[in-house]
Amino acid sequence: GQNIDQPTEMTATEGAIVQINCTYQTSGFNGLFWYQQHAGEAPTFLSYNVLDGLEEKGRFSSFLSRSKGYSYLLLKELQMKDSASYLCAFMDSNYQLIWGAGTKLIIKP
Amino acid sequence: GAVVSQHPSRVICKSGTSVKIECRSLDFQATTMFWYRQFPKQSLMLMATSNEGSKATYEQGVEKDKFLINHASLTLSTLTVTSAHPEDSSFYICSARYGSVRETQYFGPGTRLLVL
Numbered sequence: 001g002q003n004i005d006q007p008t009e010m011t012a013t014e015g016a017i018v019q020i021n022c023t024y025q026t027s028g029f030n031g032l033f034w035y036q037q038h039a040g041e042a043p044t045f046l047s048y049n050v051l052d053g054l055e056e057k058g059r060f061s062s063f064l065s066r067s068k069g070y071s072y073l074l075l076k077e078l079q080m081k082d083s084a085s086y087l088c089a090f091m092d093s094n095y096q097l098i099w100g101a102g103t104k105l106i107i108k109p
Numbered sequence: 110g111a112v113v114s115q116h117p118s119r120v121i122c123k124s125g126t127s128v129k130i131e132c133r134s135l136d137f138q139a140t141t142m143f144w145y146r147q148f149p150k151q152s153l154m155l156m157a158t159s160n161e162g163s164k165a166t167y168e169q170g171v172e173k174d175k176f177l178i179n180h181a182s183l184t185l186s187t188l189t190v191t192s193a194h195p196e197d198s199s200f201y202i203c204s205a206r207y208g209s210v211r212e213t214q215y216f217g218p219g220t221r222l223l224v225l
Contacts, residue, residue: 035216040221042216043202087152087153096158097214099152099154100152101152
């Protein structure tokens with residue numbers, strides 16, 4: 001079967017670093033996506049990993065280990081505007097996105 | 110680039126009426142468009158996938174006669190919620206993809222539907 005799991009909620013301090021983990025199980029895999037979703041808004045694309053390793057994009061980095069079925073999103077120099085839900089999703093063998101429930105990130109001053 | 114618009118952003122309607130939601134890709138031709146529904150504090154749920162000029166593919170449990178999807182052109186898809194009921198109240202989001210299936214989906218801003 002297929003499943004994907006990420007923590008429901010995390011809290012971090014402004015200026016700090018936070019890592020949001022995502023684990024998944026699937027027989028067919030065509031990449032993993034991270035999206036950011038502010039309350040009441042639609043998701044916006046953050047990153048896409050299809051090969052193992054770390055992809056860095058400014059303050060955000062995403063890591064993938066296909067053998068472990070594991071990814072994380074790393075956010076550095078946290079800002080208040082980073083308070084949002086972060087959704088991970090993998091693309092299965094049918095090229096369909098399977099979505100996690102999202103991690104609500106709360107940033108405190 | 111890769112801007113997707115959605116209209117209306119918010120709609121309130123009476124039970125039994127039909128509501129049409131438009132999704133447009135503004136600066137690219139979307140070979141595939143997706144319709145999602147999201148209930149509060151839940152993840153995105155894919156409702157259907159549509160390719161321009163062909164019938165939409167609905168996910169299991171989604172009534173195709175209730176949620177009518179028309180992908181009339183490479184830049185426009187519409188979702189019509191027919192005979193809406195209060196349980197249809199939700200956040201409806203479209204996304205669009207161009208090129209191959211590996212391409213990123215870009216989301217519209219969403220439509221919040223409230224059925225009284």
